[in-house]
Amino acid sequence: MNNLLQLKGNFEQKSRPNTPVLYNLPTAKSVSVSKLQELQKNLIELKEYWFNQSLLPGALIAVHYIKIAAKSNRLKILLGMGSTKTNNSVVGAKFSDDDSPKHIITHYVSHKILDESIEQLSIAIEVLNHQFNGEINDETIEKINKNELIIKSQKIAKTNFVKLVVDAYYVEKFDISIDDVTLTNDAIITLYKTDVKTIELLEKIGIQILSTRIMDETTILLRPDELEILKTKAPFLIAMAVSDLSEITKDDFESISDGVLNIPSPKNEPTIGVIDTLFDENVYFSEWVEYTNMLSSEITTSTDDKEHGTAVSSIIVDGPTFNPDLDDGCGRFKVRHFGVANGKSFNSFTILRNISEIVAQNRDIKVWNLSLGSKLDIRPNFISPEAAILDKIQFDNDVIFVIAGTNLSRGENKTRSIGAPADSINSIVVNAVDTYNRPASYSRKGPVLSFYIKPDISYYGGDNTRKMRVCTPTGEAFVQGTSFAAPWISRKMSYLIDILGMGREVAKALLIHSATGWDKEQSELMTFIGHGVVPIKIEDIVHSSDDEIQFILQGVSELYNTYNYKIPVPAVTEEYPYVAKATLCYFPASSRNQGVDYTNTELDIRFGRLKNNSIVPIDNNNQAEPLSYVLEKDARKLFRKWDNVKHIRRIFTGKNQALKAYDNPLWGISLETKERLQKPFGKDLKFGIVITLKEINRINRIDEFIHNANLKGWLVNQIDVDSRVEIFNKAEEEIEFE
Numbered sequence: 200m201n202n203l204l205q206l207k208g209n210f211e212q213k214s215r216p217n218t219p220v221l222y223n224l225p226t227a228k229s230v231s232v233s234k235l236q237e238l239q240k241n242l243i244e245l246k247e248y249w250f251n252q253s254l255l256p257g258a259l260i261a262v263h264y265i266k267i268a269a270k271s272n273r274l275k276i277l278l279g280m281g282s283t284k285t286n287n288s289v290v291g292a293k294f295s296d297d298d299s300p301k302h303i304i305t306h307y308v309s310h311k312i313l314d315e316s317i318e319q320l321s322i323a324i325e326v327l328n329h330q331f332n333g334e335i336n337d338e339t340i341e342k343i344n345k346n347e348l349i350i351k352s353q354k355i356a357k358t359n360f361v362k363l364v365v366d367a368y369y370v371e372k373f374d375i376s377i378d379d380v381t382l383t384n385d386a387i388i389t390l391y392k393t394d395v396k397t398i399e400l401l402e403k404i405g406i407q408i409l410s411t412r413i414m415d416e417t418t419i420l421l422r423p424d425e426l427e428i429l430k431t432k433a434p435f436l437i438a439m440a441v442s443d444l445s446e447i448t449k450d451d452f453e454s455i456s457d458g459v460l461n462i463p464s465p466k467n468e469p470t471i472g473v474i475d476t477l478f479d480e481n482v483y484f485s486e487w488v489e490y491t492n493m494l495s496s497e498i499t500t501s502t503d504d505k506e507h508g509t510a511v512s513s514i515i516v517d518g519p520t521f522n523p524d525l526d527d528g529c530g531r532f533k534v535r536h537f538g539v540a541n542g543k544s545f546n547s548f549t550i551l552r553n554i555s556e557i558v559a560q561n562r563d564i565k566v567w568n569l570s571l572g573s574k575l576d577i578r579p580n581f582i583s584p585e586a587a588i589l590d591k592i593q594f595d596n597d598v599i600f601v602i603a604g605t606n607l608s609r610g611e612n613k614t615r616s617i618g619a620p621a622d623s624i625n626s627i628v629v630n631a632v633d634t635y636n637r638p639a640s641y642s643r644k645g646p647v648l649s650f651y652i653k654p655d656i657s658y659y660g661g662d663n664t665r666k667m668r669v670c671t672p673t674g675e676a677f678v679q680g681t682s683f684a685a686p687w688i689s690r691k692m693s694y695l696i697d698i699l700g701m702g703r704e705v706a707k708a709l710l711i712h713s714a715t716g717w718d719k720e721q722s723e724l725m726t727f728i729g730h731g732v733v734p735i736k737i738e739d740i741v742h743s744s745d746d747e748i749q750f751i752l753q754g755v756s757e758l759y760n761t762y763n764y765k766i767p768v769p770a771v772t773e774e775y776p777y778v779a780k781a782t783l784c785y786f787p788a789s790s791r792n793q794g795v796d797y798t799n800t801e802l803d804i805r806f807g808r809l810k811n812n813s814i815v816p817i818d819n820n821n822q823a824e825p826l827s828y829v830l831e832k833d834a835r836k837l838f839r840k841w842d843n844v845k846h847i848r849r850i851f852t853g854k855n856q857a858l859k860a861y862d863n864p865l866w867g868i869s870l871e872t873k874e875r876l877q878k879p880f881g882k883d884l885k886f887g888i889v890i891t892l893k894e895i896n897r898i899n900r901i902d903e904f905i906h907n908a909n910l911k912g913w914l915v916n917q918i919d920v921d922s923r924v925e926i927f928n929k930a931e932e933e934i935e936f937e
Contacts, residue, residue: 200738200742200743200744200745201742201743201744201745201747201748201749201899201901202741202742202917202918202919203709203741203742203743203749203750203751203917203918204748204749204750204751204901204904204905204908204915204916204917204918205750205751205915205916205917205918206750206751206752206908206913206914206915207913207914207915207916208763208765208912208913208914209763210754210755210761210762210763211761211762211763211764212757212758212760212761213758213759213760213762214758214759214760215758215759215760220271221344222275222340222344222358222361222362222365223337223340223341223344223361223365224336224337224340224364224365224368225337225368226337227336227337228336228337228368229334229335229336229337230327230334230335230336230364230367230368231327231333231334232324232327232328232333232334233333234367234368235320235323235324235327235367236320236324237372238277238320238367238370238372238373239317239320239321239324241372241373241374242260242313242316242317242320242373243317245258245260245313245373245374245375246258246310246313246314246317248375249310249313250310254395254400254403254404254433254436255393255395255400256309256310256394256395257307257308257309257310257393257394258307258308258309258310258313259290259305259306259307259375259376259391259393259435259436260278260305260306260307260308260313260373260374260375261303261304261305261373261374261375261376262274262278262302262303262304262305262306262370262373263295263301263302263303263370263371263372263373263374264301264302264303264304264369264370264371265301265368265369265370265371266299266301266302266369266830266831266832267294267300267301267302267830267831267832267835268301268302268304268369268831269830269831269834270286270873270875272369272831273285273286273302273304273369274286274306274366274370275362275363275365275366276316276319276359276362276363276366277316277319277320277363277366277367277370278306278308278312278313278316279312279316280311280312280315283312284877285306286876286877287876287877288306288307288308288312289304289305289306289793289796289876290305290306290307290391290392290393290438290792291304291305291376291391291438291792291793291794292304292305292793292794292795292796293376293580293581293794293795294579294580294649294795300649301371302795303376304796305376305391305438307391307392307393307394319355319359319363320363320367322352322354322355322360323355323360323363323364323367325352325354326350326351326352326355326360329351330350330351330352335364340361340364340365343357343360343361344361375435376435377434377435377437378434378437378440380426380430380434380437380440382423382426382440382441382442383423383442384423384442384443385420385421385422385423385442385443385548386420386421386423386426386440386441386442386443387414387418387419387420387440387441387442387443387547387548387584388418388419388420388421388426388429388437388439388440389417389418389437389438389439389440389581389584389791389792390417390418390419390436390437390438391417391435391436391437391438391792392416392417392792396416397413397416397417397419398413400433400436401419401429404428404429404432404433405428405432406421406425406428406429408420408421408425412548414548414551414552414584417438417792418584418791420443420548426440438581438792438794439578439580439581439791439794441547441575441578441583441584441619442547442575443546443547443548460483460484460517460520460521460670461483462483462484462486462487462516462517462520462531464486465486465487465531465533467927467928468487468530468531468532468533469532469533469693469694469697469698470489470532470533470534470535470563470564471515471532471533471534471535471564471566471567471568471689471690471693472534472535472537472557472558472561472564472566472567472568473508473511473512473515473534473535473536473537473567473568473570474537474539474553474554474557474567474568474569474571475507475508475511475512475536475537475538475539475540475568475569475570475571476504476505476506476507476508476538476539476540476541476571477492477494477500477504477505477508477509477538477541478490478505478508478509478512478536478538479502479505479509479671479672481672482509482513482670482671482672483670484512484513484516484517484670487516487517487531487532487533487534488512488516488533488534488535488536489533489534489535489536490536490537490538491535491536491537491538492538493537493538493539493553493557494538494539494540494541498541500541502672502673504541505538505671505672506671506672506673506676507570507682508536508538509670509671509672510669510670510671510676510678510682510683511568511570511669511682511683511685511686512534512536512686513669513670513671514667514669514683514686514687514690515532515534515568515686515689515690516531516532516533516534517531517670518669518686518687518690521668521669521670521675522667522668524735525659525667525687525735526735526736527687527690527691527694527735527736527737528736528737528738529690529691529693529694529737530694532690532693535561535564537553537557539553539554539571540571547573547584547585547619548584550571550585551584551585551588554588554589554592555588555592558592558596558598562596564598565597565598565599565693565696565697565703566598566599566601566689566692566693566696566697567598567599567600567601567689568600568601568685568686568689569589569600569601569602569603569620569626569685570602570603570681570682570683570685570686571603571620571682572602572603572604572605572606572617572618572619572620572621572681572682573585573605573618573619573620574605574608574618575618575619576615576616576617576618577616577617577618577619577621577622577647579648579649580648580794580795581648581791581794581795581797582622582623582624582647582648582789582791582797583619583620583622584619584791585619585620585623586619586620586621586622586623586624586626587789587791589602589620589623589625589626590623590624590625590626590789591788591789593625593626593786594625594786594787594788594789597703598703599625599626599627599692599696599703599706599707600623600625600626600627601626601627601629601685601686601688601689601692602620602621602623602626602627602628602629602685603621603628603629603680603681603682603684603685604617604621604628604629604630604631604642604643604653604654604657604681604684604685605617605618605621605643605681606641606642606643606680606681606682607640607641607642607643609641614643614644615643615644616643616644616645617630617643617644617645617647617653617654618643621643621653621654622647622648622651622653624647624651624653624787624789624797624798624843625786625787625789625843627655627656627688627692627707627710627711628653628654628655628656628729629654629655629656629657629658629681629684629685629688630642630643630654630656630657630660630681630684630727630728630729631657631658631659631660631661631662631679631680631681631683631684632657632658632659632660632662632684632728632732633659633662633663633664633665634659634662634664634665636657636728636732638657638724638727638728639660639661639662639679639681640662640663641679641680641681642681642727642728644726644727645725645726645727645729646726648795648797649795650795650835650841650842651797651842652725652729652730652839652842652844653729654727654728654729655711655729655730655844656688656710656711656714656728656729656730656731656732656733657684657714657727657728657729657731657732657733658684658685658687658688658732658733659684659687659735660679660680660681660682660683660684661677661678661679661680661683662679663679666678666679667679667683669683688710688733691710691733691737691740692706692707692710694737695709695710695740695741697927698923698924698927699741699918699920699923699927700923700926700927701751701887702753702885702887703786703887704753704784704785704786704885704886704887705751705753705784705887705888705889706887707784707844707887708751708782708783708784708844708887708888708889709740709741709751709782709887709889710733710740711729711730711782711784711844711846712780712782712846712889712891713733713734713739713740714729714730714731714732714733714734715730715731715780715782715846715848716731717778717780717848717850717851717893718850718851719850720846730844730846737920738920741918741920743891745897745899746893746894746896746897746898746899747891747892747893747894748891748892748894748900748901748904749889749890749891749892750889750890750904751887751888751889751890752868752887752888752890753885753886753887753888754885754886755883755884755885755886756785756802756870756872756881756882756883756884756885756886757882757883758872759871759872760869760870760871760872761869761870761872761886762867762868762869762870763867763868764809764812764814764863764865764866764867765865765867765911765912765913766865766866766867766868766908767864767865767866767904767907767908767910767911767913768808768865768866768892768904769900769903769904769907770860770864771857773859773860774857774858774859774860775808775857775858775859775860776857776858776894776895776896776898777857777858777892777893777894777895778848778849778850778851778855778892778893778895779806779807779817779848779849779890779891779892779893780817780846780847780848780849780890780891780893781804781806781817781846781847781848781868781888781889781890781891782844782845782846782888782889783802783804783844783845783846783870783886783887783888784843784844784886784887784888785800785802785843785884785885785886785887786843786884786885787799787800787843787880787881787884788800788880790875790876793875793876796841796875797841798841798842798843798875799874799875799876799878799880799881800872800873800874800875800880800881800884801840801841801872801873801874801875801881802843802845802870802871802872802881802884802886803820803822803823803838803840803870803871803873804820804845804847804868804869804870804888805820805823805867805868805869805870805871806847806866806867806868806869806890807866807867808858808859808860808861808863808866808867809861809863809865809866809867810861810862810863811861811862811863812863814866814867814868814869815861816847817847817848817849818837818838818847818848818849820837820838820847822834822838822840823869823871841875851893851895855895857895865911868888868890870886872884892904905917
């Protein structure tokens with residue numbers, strides 16, 4: 200087997216070309232004066248509605264688009280004014296319930312901006328009627344852009360007229376967004392962000408809450424009676440609502456028996472954080488667990504409340520001892536266990552506060568296992584509060600959460616979506632498979648927000664034919680559930696990060712990459728198992744077969760284009776006898792109040808041969824081509840636009856032909872950074888990439904690759920597990936000074 204290679208070198212950085220953008224309608228499309236009049240009528244009615252309510256000084260306007268709208272197809276003039284960019288007023292986004300989903304994006308604007316938009320439409324209507332016979336098409340706009348036609352109006356600039364017409368084409372209507380919220384328990388409510396503080400808004404409608412029930416500037420905890428007041432007096436304020444009390448998804452525990460195991464005392468092993476139900480300090484491995492009970496002392500607990508958490512920690516500490524067929528070669532791990540829930544349900548609002556506090560006070564821990572999950576399905580149009588706080592923690596801190604994909608209830612047969620917090624985008628979400636690598640019978644499915652691939656990966660969590668052995672407060676138990684798949688992935692993540700010294704971006708990319716194959720991905724299967732099943736042995740993750748060259752890259756996106764055109768893939772008689780695949784991971788900032796447009800930053804990856812100093816991508820990604828046009832829904836489906844995990848591959852069929860080598864004998868990789876919002880959240884964003892080249896003739900060319908890489912200025916490190924473990928042990932030794 201070949202060692203995994205680490206290539207260290209510089210990525211070049213380049214700003215985005217400052218080329219003027221000429222707006223136009225799609226080919227053969229037009230806009231009529233009746234369309235402008237209808238939109239103007241919408242805005243006039245909304246102006247009257249918001250003028251007659253005194254709760255807000257501005258107006259919440261829901262823009263219904265005709266499709267899933269790329270940023271370039273969204274409002275440029277309407278609902279904006281002067282230097283006030285329309286994009287800055289976005290406070291929410293969701294998809295319609297149609298068979299073909301469409302964007303509905305909510306803006307909060309001043310009455311002055313609303314008046315300005317109505318006036319701009321009046322001017323455009325006048326121009327269309329007097330100069331273009333009530334209708335304008337793409338060919339006419341092209342002439343205007345080329346100054347072959349002059350707009351005969353002193354009231355509107357040529358560019359603004361064109362932008363307004365294009366705005367009108369992509370907008371179906373303007374409206375108010377009101378969702379019918381039906382919740383019987385305490386609810387976590389997120390209000391649209393306005394220029395009035397949340398507490399002031401609530402006081403205006405007769406709701407008084409303590410600061411302890413405020414999560415952030417727009418998210419609050421309301422009692423059922425308070426929610427009814429809000430729905431009656433100001434339903435338009437509600438952006439998102441979820442139940443605060445979540446019933447924990449049940450894992451299968453059975454065949455409990457007594458058994459005695461021994462374990463040596465811990466030494467310098469890495470520590471993994473566990474946030475779960477309570478832990479029993481009388482089990483045989485308790486010396487390996489540092490335990491903190493986060494529940495109130497007033498809450499009565501029983502042995503049952505310690506069953507789940509104890510079982511999860513037993514796998515992390517000593518799983519291979521009682522599951523030898525799953526011996527991953529990672530050794531044992533210490534655990535810092537925080538009990539935040541009993542065995543039946545959990546209060547989301549309280550747990551969210553606990554998790555933030557726990558991570559802040561335990562900054563030495565890089566990997567956190569969270570095997571708690573809600574019985575309720577995730578919502579189609581927004582991320583759960585639990586997932587959002589986990590994503591924020593991972594953006595702000597150098598940590599990663601490994602989360603169980605949640606289970607169906609016992610006896611439940613219908614297919615259901617995963618439950619919170621398995622909709623966390625930055626976390627590694629783990630579903631379970633049986634011994635034949637098929638989705639476990641209790642599996643729930645993704646995707647998240649109809650697009651993001653969740654779960655990320657799958658692993659063995661026990662099944663009806665072969666359950667997993669764990670340690671519980673009453674002895675040995677045989678279990679099944681995603682809760683018991685996740686800890687094995689936590690072990691591997693900690694090994695890669697804490698022992699082998701990888702950054703979390705590379706470690707996450709490597710785990711996901713190890714689960715992928717060379718066949719064509721099956722989209723329906725991916726909704727259950729993600730990118731695939733991770734190998735059992737850690738050596739199979741950090742090694743590749745003799746006919747493969749596998750290497751990792753890491754870097755930082757500083758400007759629009761981050762690239763390196765010096766990857767020396769060995770050529771044979773002016774051909775490249777390889778298929779290739781690559782996996783990119785990064786941890787972006789996200790905005791829950793943006794709804795379905797959740798992640799703030801997109802890194803678009805292109806990897807392949809160089810031709811005329813530009814990349815020929817292995818996946819035919821043409822988003823960056825000057826003359827290409829890719830629909831937003833296709834960019835998301837084909838090239839994973841806005842997803843923070845991207846896997847691309849050239850399928851290996853066994854009959855692949857070698858690729859032609861162009862004049863430039865090198866390969867290149869490029870990451871283009873795109874921002875959803877005005878603030879550059881992608882500035883200095885770290886990324887990790889794993890690339891595998893598979894030689895189609897089964898020849899080992901790794902030595903030639905290493906030689907060529909050194910000549911091109913790369914520092915090539917071979918990930919030798921034995922030497923890395925020795926370095927880790929030396930670094931963790933306690934030195935006694937005489």
